[in-house]
Amino acid sequence: MPSRESLQIVTKRKKQPHRQRSERKSSLFPAAALGLSPPSPASTFWQPIRSFALSQLTSLVRRATLRESDLAPKYEKVHNFKVHTFRGPHWCEYCANFMWGLIAQGVKCADCGLNVHKQCSKVVPNDCQPDLRHVKKVYSCDLTTLVKAHNIKRPMVVDMCIQEIEARGLQSEGLYRISGFSELVEDVKMAFDRDGEKADISCTAYEDINIITGALKLYFRELPIPLITYDAYPRFMEAAKVTDPEKRLEAVHEALKLLPPAHCETLRYLMAHLKRVTQCEKDNLMSSENLGIVFGPTLMRAPDLDAMTALNDIRYQRLVVESLITNDDMLF
Structure with a gap:
């Protein structure tokens, strides 16, 4: 018949796994309360690798963004309007109304070719996109006009x-x-x-x-x-x-x-x-x-x-x- 001491040792061994499980549950409670999934050994192992990969990806995206901004600058430019006589019927490209008259019916942008009424030219936004068909020289050309026409950062x-x-x-x-x-x-x-x-x-x-x-x-x-x-x-x-x-x-x-x-x-x-x-x-x-x-x-x-x-x-x-x-x- 087993002695009292041996029965106590067996009882302790049986209770130990239950105590470990309860301690593990109590350690997971704060994570569950915060809505976080408990960390597993695998996730703990892969976490540094994920962080490194994310940082590299972020760096690549940042470099790509910088290269894109270097290649495609977004400079604002006002239109270079000059009084123009149109041949045949013409409509204003801003208000879509007819341009009346035989001569000097409106104005035309010398850089992008936009045709508008003289009154409309005062409210047209500064969104001129020069066309190489109109910008035919490099010297004696407005600097902003030149870089926008060629889509470059500097002349x-x-x-x-x-x-x-x-x-x-x-x-x-x-x-x-x-x-x-x-x-x-x-x-x-x-x-x-x-x-x-x-x-x-x-x-x-x-x-x-x-x-x-x-x-x-x-x-x-x-x-x-x-x-x-x-x-x-x-x-x-x-x-x-x-x-x-x-x-x-x-x-x-x-x-x-x-x-x-x-x-x-x-x-x-x-x-x-x-x-x-x-x-x-x-x-x-x-x-x-x-x-x-x-x-x-x-x-x-x-x-x-x-x-x-x-x-x-x-x-x-x-x-x-x-x-x-x-x-x-x-x-x-």
Whole structure:
């Protein structure tokens, strides 16, 4: 007959599984109360792998989104309406009503071809989508019009010239200060107007890098609206006249907000390039001050200024460009 001690041991062993089950249930109660499924050994094992895969997928999506935004910028552009005489009957593309009259019945956008009444042109939204059939040149073309027509982020002239200069000309002495032959600079201009991004500006076509720098400066000089626009010009001049360096930097930053997105992006890209030019100053002898002297009047000009005022502004134009080059990482 079993003793009392052995019976107690057997009873304890029988009660132990029940106690473990009850402890497991009590440990699962908080998860059930929160509406969560209890973690299993398999899910605990796969959780780090799932987290890593999710992070990689998120990173891929983010990179794809950034690439998409780089390729398809959404710049707002106003229509370039001009009075037009239509042949035959025409209807307004905004209000869908007939255009009456024999001559000058309405206006036509020179960039996208939109036909509307003169009154309707005042309320048409800024959604111009330039058509390459109407935008047939690169130089002397409005900057925003050009980038929207070609669906690019910056003018191809700026990208292609800067890439060529950085590939073979950063150590060239007097870069941007020395001018290339004007006839060859005109050839580059005609190549861009004729062939666009297919223009050949390689060293085999133009060995002298000063021809490429001359073509880039000519592009900015011939913009109908300067890179630093007429509307933003007074604010940049005021910023240049601030004596305190920190306050001047803040004033320049505020002035940058007045630029259209396409102008601001092109200016950012150009200033980053000029910063790299100054990093080779020992070879090319071009400091930020020297580049400011070259690019000041090229990038910004004020309309309707007398000769003395314009001459006085050259000093402040240099200060603006010099400040943009030196502090490009903080301003853009």
